[in-house]
Amino acid sequence: MDCGEGAQGRFVKFGLGLNREMLILITHLHGDHVNGLVGLLQTMGMSQRIRTLTIVAPQELLGWLEMTMKVLHIGLTFDVAFVPVRSGVVHRGKDFRVRAARASHSIEAWSFRFEELPRPGVFDRAKADSLGIPEGKKWSSLQRGRTVVVGGVSFHPSQVLGPARPGRSIGYSGDTRPTRRLARFFSGAELLIFESTFASKDADKAVERKHSTASEAAQLAKDAGAKRLVLTHFSARYRRADALLREAQKIFPETLAASDGLVVEILPSQ
Numbered sequence: 001m002d003c004g005e006g007a008q009g010r011f012v013k014f015g016l017g018l019n020r021e022m023l024i025l026i027t028h029l030h031g032d033h034v035n036g037l038v039g040l041l042q043t044m045g046m047s048q049r050i051r052t053l054t055i056v057a058p059q060e061l062l063g064w065l066e067m068t069m070k071v072l073h074i075g076l077t078f079d080v081a082f083v084p085v086r087s088g089v090v091h092r093g094k095d096f097r098v099r100a101a102r103a104s105h106s107i108e109a110w111s112f113r114f115e116e117l118p119r120p121g122v123f124d125r126a127k128a129d130s131l132g133i134p135e136g137k138k139w140s141s142l143q144r145g146r147t148v149v150v151g152g153v154s155f156h157p158s159q160v161l162g163p164a165r166p167g168r169s170i171g172y173s174g175d176t177r178p179t180r181r182l183a184r185f186f187s188g189a190e191l192l193i194f195e196s197t198f199a200s201k202d203a204d205k206a207v208e209r210k211h212s213t214a215s216e217a218a219q220l221a222k223d224a225g226a227k228r229l230v231l232t233h234f235s236a237r238y239r240r241a242d243a244l245l246r247e248a249q250k251i252f253p254e255t256l257a258a259s260d261g262l263v264v265e266i267l268p269s270q
């Protein structure tokens, strides 16, 4: 989600792997959100990436990317599938989908929501045993939602699986003012990553430059019923993010400040 100047360096530092299934989501065309893209693509090419890379971004990005690649004679070892961003579902993966919604910034900008599809219910081992279904292949087929036949009798997954469990979701604001649309868009997200450029004392600047304060991010997370909030995109005017974090925690206690390499585990909801 976005690709600032430091992106490729962090990819290598944290061993994220450059030839994985990957999707790049760009919220808007300000330098701090795209300056790392060409370098990242080039590094992927040099590490012999072969998988197609999908990029979802405002349409104008494509022209800039194509021209830069041509002028700098950058050839890639993989295909890029470009998807112009629009409201609604912008990508469907095997077990997830990504939706986009309009943000409110000084130029065209978008927010994204990564959604895991509902997962199968919990497998009832005792029930499977009592029905005489042998452990092994038959069990895993049922877990994957397939009907199996044992001794001429067919068994449906619903006989041994609990109700489907909702998938987890992650929201990402990009640069934006807090809006009611975004509070709805991020409704119930397990994790919300929201920009927090300013502290409350600089709230006038947040309005003027179309950004959010830490308190506004926290209020939006609360209104959306998000489970956890990660603040990011701090203005360089603040030496440390502590004050912004404290401000947000007063409104929404489950708040963290983003830092390089931060790992947040998102537990499955039951």
Ligand SMILES: [Zn+2]
Pocket (backbone or CB within 6 Å): 028, 030, 105, 175
């Ligand atoms: Zn911006």
Ligand SMILES: [Zn+2]
Pocket (backbone or CB within 6 Å): 030, 032, 033, 175, 233
């Ligand atoms: Zn920015």
